[in-house]
Amino acid sequence: MEYTVRPLVTQALERVLSNPEAARACQWIEEDQERCVAEQIELTQLEAPTFHEQTRALAFVAKLRAAGLTGVTLDTEGNAFGVLKSRGEGPRVLVEAHLDTVFPVGSVPPVAKRDGFLFAPGVSDNTRGLAMLLSMARAMTECRVRPRGDVVFLGSTREEGIGGMEGIRAFLRQYPGGIDASLSIDSDSIANIIYEATGFRTAEYIFHGTGGHAFGAFGQVSQPLHAAGRAVAKIADFQVPESPRTTFCVSNVHGGNDAGVHAIPPVASIKINYRSNDPGQLRILESRIDAAVEAACAEETARWQRDTVTWEKKIYCDIPAGTQDVHMPMAEGLYAVLARMGMRPVFRRGGATNASIAIAMGIPALCMGSHYSPDGKAIPTFDHTLNERFPIEGAYKGVQAALLTTLLCAGVGDQPSILEAAK
Ligand SMILES: [Zn+2]
Incomplete structure (x- = not known):
């Protein structure tokens, strides 16, 4: 019209x-x-x-x-x-x-x-x-x-x-x-x-474990960076509506450091930006991301059964739709x-x-x-x-x-x- x-x-x-x-x-x-x-x-x-x-x-x-x-x-x-x-x-x-x-x-x-x-x-x-x-x-x-x-x-x-x-x-x-x-x-x-x-949030998900030697602690502890990788893989497969336009983007992955190339890092994190023109869709997307992170930690924990990967979330940007x-x-x-x-x-x-x-x-x-x-x-x-x-x-x-x-x-x-x- x-x-x-x-x-x-x-x-x-x-x-x-x-x-x-x-x-x-x-x-x-x-x-x-x-x-x-x-x-x-x-x-x-x-x-x-x-x-x-x-x-x-x-x-x-x-x-x-x-x-x-x-x-x-x-x-x-x-x-x-x-x-x-x-x-x-x-x-x-x-x-x-x-x-x-x-x-x-x-x-x-x-x-x-x-x-x-x-x-x-x-x-x-x-x-x-x-x-x-x-x-x-x-x-x-x-x-x-x-x-x-x-x-x-x-x-x-x-x-x-x-x-x-x-x-x-x-x-x-x-x-x-x-x-x-x-x-x-x-x-x-x-x-x-x-x-x-467009409503959007930018969040950091931080994965915590014990960490240890790449060889010596192998099998003894779980792997926070691997848990982060599992979470990214799950999120990458998300289907979201085209209308109202809804998007997600893992924009940062952090874990370990150059000195620790032979270490299981005790901490890893991902940052993700997610948006929707509809506030309801944004809430749904956010709970799916939370669930993917929770499941990734549970899978990584279950993989070794010796250590528990936990996670926390920090919100950096919070713009309402x-x-x-x-x-x-x-x-x-x-x-x-x-x-x-x-x-x-x-x-x-x-x-x-x-x-x-x-x-x-x-x-x-x-x-x-x-x-x-x-x-x-x-x-x-x-x-x-x-x-x-x-x-x-x-x-x-x-x-x-x-x-x-x-x-x-x-x-x-x-x-x-x-x-x-x-x-
Ligand atoms: Zn500008």
């Missing part, structure tokens, strides 16, 4: 576009493209693996301040943020991008520019998002855009991997007075709108903005972005992409690989879309927030 936007929302967008300051800001953003891309390069060069975002966060803070925001600071979680103060007549809107990347320090060479792309690990995911926030903030202050509600600009920590989206989680919990709507920007095609949260009404005002707003700009927006099912955390807290939230494609065909950016790249042409359109969506939510001039108007 074709997606339609209520006239209320399209009319609101036309009024935002005819607000002189907002219109000037859109033009300003186009003219700011070169500087925005230069800042993207500069920030990419400041490496920021998860848990080590501070150098980049401090640079981002300085740039937020230079953009003319107020209350610019780092919070206790290392999140960098600042506020564009409003008339205080509308909802408080957060626009955010994550500071961290998946690349260890030392893996980012100087950013290369060729064939219309920037090349470097992290240049797209999500340094582009940070550069977009800066260009948008500057446009709003330079063109004196006066939103009706405050706009909060945030560079968030610990989005990736074992960071478990803890940066935004803490920010949303702590922000004085709360956040009324949250727009995340992350690496994807601008035409893709994420309004759902969630969805929102695809016709909530904010979703219609972003859709209308992208369509007005000549794109063909698509609502994606599921999602694993910072928006997931806001969705879990009941805050209207979307994640929008940052790559513009002139012909509408998705351009692969090879995120999370050393070949990561970002398409430069027309990239400012993403900043304009973020600005317009934010203004629809916060309200501007005599156009009230669509969040309020639709109540």
Whole structure:
């Protein structure tokens, strides 16, 4: 079925576009493209693996301040943020991008520019998002855009991997007075709108035994690493539903060490990430994994009957599954903005972005992409690989879309927030 936007929302967008300051800001953003891309390069060069975002966060803070925001600071979680103060007549809107990347320090060479792309690990995911926030903030202050509600600009920590989206989680919990709507920007095609949260957990299963000499203790003790191997073999054979999409991945196996190549290790562990768009399926999958680990320990114990392999579980990431009404005002707003700009927006099912955390807290939230494609065909950016790249042409359109969506939510001039108007 074709997606339609209520006239209320399209009319609101036309009024935002005819607000002189907002219109000037859109033009300003186009003219700011070169500087925005230069800042993207500069920030990419400041490496920021998860848990080590501070150098980049401090640079981002300085740039937020230079953009003319107020209350610019780092919070206790290392999140960098600042506020564009409003008339205080509308909802408080957060626009955010994550500071961290998946690349260890030392893996980012100087950013290369060729064939219309920037090349470097992290240049797209999500340094582009940070550069977009800066260009948008500057446009709003330079063109004196006066939103009706405050706009909060945030560079968030610990989005990736074992960071478990803890940066935004803490920010949303702590922000004085709360956040009324949250727009995340992350690496994807601008035409893709994420309004759902795929539930996921990342767990470590740790197998314990006695350990001993590889020859001397053979047959006397059970083998925790073999128990871990049995568990992996069982999990590898799992069948899971395609719809709702449900996935599992044993991503790490640890046990023993180089000095102990002739030892039965006393401890072994596996890490596993499992996801589902449906909370019920996620629970079922988790209990199957637990059962596989339990059975693997029992089999290994029974194999020798001299020693007992035990197991424990640690949870590193715990993101609840969630969805929102695809016709909530904010979703219609972003859709209308992208369509007005000549794109063909698509609502994606599921999602694993910072928006997931806001969705879990009941805050209207979307994640929008940052790559513009002139012909509408998705351009692969090879995120999370050393070949990561970002398409430069027309990239400012993403900043304009973020600005317009934010203004629809916060309200501007005599156009009230669509969040309020639709109540
Ligand atoms: Zn990302």
